[in-house]
Amino acid sequence: DAGVIQSPRHEVTEMGQEVTLRCKPISGHNSLFWYRQTMMRGLELLIYFNNNVPIDDSGMPEDRFSAKMPNASFSTLKIQPSEPRDSAVYFCASRDSREEPQHFGDGTRLSIL
Amino acid sequence: AQSVTQPDIHITVSEGASLELRCNYSYGATPYLFWYVQSPGQGLQLLLKYFSGDTLVQGIKGFEAEFKRSQSSFNLRKPSVHWSDAAEYFCAVGPKAAGNKLTFGGGTRVLVKP
Numbered sequence: 354d355a356g357v358i359q360s361p362r363h364e365v366t367e368m369g370q371e372v373t374l375r376c377k378p379i380s381g382h383n384s385l386f387w388y389r390q391t392m393m394r395g396l397e398l399l400i401y402f403n404n405n406v407p408i409d410d411s412g413m414p415e416d417r418f419s420a421k422m423p424n425a426s427f428s429t430l431k432i433q434p435s436e437p438r439d440s441a442v443y444f445c446a447s448r449d450s451r452e453e454p455q456h457f458g459d460g461t462r463l464s465i466l
Numbered sequence: 467a468q469s470v471t472q473p474d475i476h477i478t479v480s481e482g483a484s485l486e487l488r489c490n491y492s493y494g495a496t497p498y499l500f501w502y503v504q505s506p507g508q509g510l511q512l513l514l515k516y517f518s519g520d521t522l523v524q525g526i527k528g529f530e531a532e533f534k535r536s537q538s539s540f541n542l543r544k545p546s547v548h549w550s551d552a553a554e555y556f557c558a559v560g561p562k563a564a565g566n567k568l569t570f571g572g573g574t575r576v577l578v579k580p
Contacts, residue, residue: 357509386567396510396556396570409567444509454500455568457509 355379357458359445365464371433374461377426378447386455387420387430388444396444402428435465468493470559470571478577479547487542487574489557499540500558500568501531510556516540527551552578 358377366372378385386401400410405422413420417436422428432439442462446455469492479485491497498517502510514525521533531542540557557571 395572398567398569401567446510454512454515457502457511459507459509 357445357447357456359458359461361461363462366435367466368437369434372435374430374443376428376445376458379456382447382449384448385422385428386446390442390444437465440465468559468569470557470569472557472571472574474574476575478579480579481549482546485544485547487555489540489571491538491559493559497559497561499533501542502556502558504554547578549578552576
């Protein structure tokens with residue numbers, strides 16, 4: 354079975370540009386999570402969805418960040434406008450039931466110049 | 467609030483030696499506990515999990531972990547490390563309630579000497 358698929362794997366863009374990160378969860382999974390990983394702050398949960406509905410977005414750093422899940426097989430994390438401090442690795446994870454662990458994608462390495 | 471502490475930021479171990487990574491958590495009830503491993507440039511891979519029952523949990527790649535409620539600990543062990551075990555290891559805790567929002571420790575980077 355395919356795992357969690359994230360695209361792009363790497364993104365380099367200039368400050369002020371809009372950035373869109375994409376995630377395809379494992380088929381049948383009904384929860385999806387977006388994380389950010391940096392050296393300074395480690396792994397932080399940004400937002401998560403259950404059955405396509407955002408449940409907790411308290412980790413979203415500011416209004417420049419937004420996430421959507423239009424259907425069970427696709428989610429996006431958007432940063433507009435991007436800033437150099439947004440540079441990090443962004444992970445998406447999904448899971449299918451209360452007692453199943455989260456499965457992670459390989460991440461998107463984002464560099465904002 | 468729940469929290470996870472991994473006291474060791476780096477550990478260096480010789481190939482063939484034993485390895486123990488410490489994890490302490492703070493949580494108001496019995497949590498779900500996990501260990502993940504992250505190789506460079508990769509996502510996090512689940513090594514093992516504890517939900518209930520036997521407090522000694524076996525995982526993949528020869529790893530095991532022991533849940534000790536009295537010490538709020540969930541330490542990870544491997545009797546004999548291989549060079550391929552060099553990676554970063556994360557302990558995580560989550561509630562039994564729906565949603566399973568995980569809190570991760572800061573990670574322990576393991577270096578393996580030949």
